[in-house]
Amino acid sequence: MNAMAYGGDGPAIGILDGRSWAPLRVIRDPLSWRAALYLLVSMGFGLAWFVILVTGVSLSAGLLIIWVGVPLFALLMIAWRAGAMLERLLVRAAFGLSIPSPYRRLPEGGPFRKFRTMASDPATWKDLAYLAVLFPITLVEFVISVTMWAATGLFLFLPLIVLFSDVPVYVDLGNDLNFIITQPVAALPASLVGMVLLVISLYVTRTVAVAHASFARVLLGPSENQRLRAQTERLQARTEHLQASRARGVDAAEAERRRIERDLHDGAQQRLLAVAMDIGRARTKLDSDPEGARALIEQAHAGTREAIGELRDLARGIYPAILTDRGLDSALSSLAGRAPVPVTVEVQLPTRPPAAVESIAYFIVAESLANVAKYARATRAGVRVNREDQWVVVEISDNGVGGAAAAPGGGLAGLADRAAGIDGILTVNSPVGGPTVIRADLPCVW
Numbered sequence: 001m002n003a004m005a006y007g008g009d010g011p012a013i014g015i016l017d018g019r020s021w022a023p024l025r026v027i028r029d030p031l032s033w034r035a036a037l038y039l040l041v042s043m044g045f046g047l048a049w050f051v052i053l054v055t056g057v058s059l060s061a062g063l064l065i066i067w068v069g070v071p072l073f074a075l076l077m078i079a080w081r082a083g084a085m086l087e088r089l090l091v092r093a094a095f096g097l098s099i100p101s102p103y104r105r106l107p108e109g110g111p112f113r114k115f116r117t118m119a120s121d122p123a124t125w126k127d128l129a130y131l132a133v134l135f136p137i138t139l140v141e142f143v144i145s146v147t148m149w150a151a152t153g154l155f156l157f158l159p160l161i162v163l164f165s166d167v168p169v170y171v172d173l174g175n176d177l178n179f180i181i182t183q184p185v186a187a188l189p190a191s192l193v194g195m196v197l198l199v200i201s202l203y204v205t206r207t208v209a210v211a212h213a214s215f216a217r218v219l220l221g222p223s224e225n226q227r228l229r230a231q232t233e234r235l236q237a238r239t240e241h242l243q244a245s246r247a248r249g250v251d252a253a254e255a256e257r258r259r260i261e262r263d264l265h266d267g268a269q270q271r272l273l274a275v276a277m278d279i280g281r282a283r284t285k286l287d288s289d290p291e292g293a294r295a296l297i298e299q300a301h302a303g304t305r306e307a308i309g310e311l312r313d314l315a316r317g318i319y320p321a322i323l324t325d326r327g328l329d330s331a332l333s334s335l336a337g338r339a340p341v342p343v344t345v346e347v348q349l350p351t352r353p354p355a356a357v358e359s360i361a362y363f364i365v366a367e368s369l370a371n372v373a374k375y376a377r378a379t380r381a382g383v384r385v386n387r388e389d390q391w392v393v394v395e396i397s398d399n400g401v402g403g404a405a406a407a408p409g410g411g412l413a414g415l416a417d418r419a420a421g422i423d424g425i426l427t428v429n430s431p432v433g434g435p436t437v438i439r440a441d442l443p444c445v446w
Helices: 023-028 030-062 069-095 111-120 122-156 158-163 184-220 224-285 290-318 321-326 328-338 355-376 411-420
Strands: 169-174 177-181 343-348 381-388 391-398 425-429 436-443
Touching: 023 184, 030 069, 030 122, 030 184, 069 111, 069 122, 069 184, 122 158, 122 184, 158 184, 224 290, 321 328, 321 355, 328 343, 328 355, 328 381, 355 381, 355 391, 355 411, 355 436, 411 425, 411 436
Parallel strands: 343 381
Antiparallel strands: 169 177, 381 391, 391 436, 425 436
């Protein structure tokens, strides 16, 4: 397995999380009961692997003299590595602890090269050590669990035992503390003791589970060098991703600047230049041709209004005022109202995200709805914005013909560059024939 798959230490999770040890949380936490079940049945796995390893190693060593022991030992090695993989899954299911796979990548080639790599991998022998001592460890855990849960069950359900018993129940607690109980009511105090023992048993279970999980993480997980190497590779990959995101963000900003310059030069600037020329011509005709001057002034006034409209549209394209004043919900509703197809808008955000996130979300929706109008041939579309952990998720869907792709230089690629500017991710799912779903995951913390 590639070293990038190593999970490293990371935060404490599952049964190792000290924040979940309050009495009520211990009782309600499913991990407590899953750990109790594991500690009761794991002795069977430990015993099975003890027998397999003792038998397999002895047989392989005895048959080495005729070389049959070598392939037999190779099969045994594959078996105990598979057993260790299964144990990682059981530890994750029982204790909520995810143990990354520590194995080296197997080389290409024949089985002998793979066997040699497995035999030289320290993780293989750590797996063997874990499975070899699993039986005595699980035996101790089984004895502790059976003792605690038997006492808990006896006291907790003593009224029912007395109720369905044909003879009086004799309880001997030692130190001359013994009772003969004939009525279920007389056994009710024992149920209160059983409830106390239930909490104690769960605490004992979690303590034993923490010890077992820590032991499993040491032997079944990657070594410290592997964790450091994996962390270094993750940080390097993260750095490369951030560098690429920054470059794409700079490119997107540069493209936006060129668009604004082009719109100003080809639109408002030309309008204002024409207005200036009309006013100049009108001024020369004020005395000789008042009616002509009036017509030129009217023409200049119309050109001024058109220039103001173009500047307003340009300003809306940079950052719409409604987004600043009323937030993302109102801004997206305004976009949906101007769309040529019916668009449903659903915004579920507990608080307003940062301005950069709002702006990018707005323009992603605006560009996507423009694409729907131009290319999708859709009859309806939908916009959904919600919060998932530290991400704002924007989804735009339509029932059009599909086939959209974030091709280099295209509009969707530009949206991906916008999202990458804040380390966001844009994905396009648009099979031919539709439907199309464009999803942007934008971080609220970066």
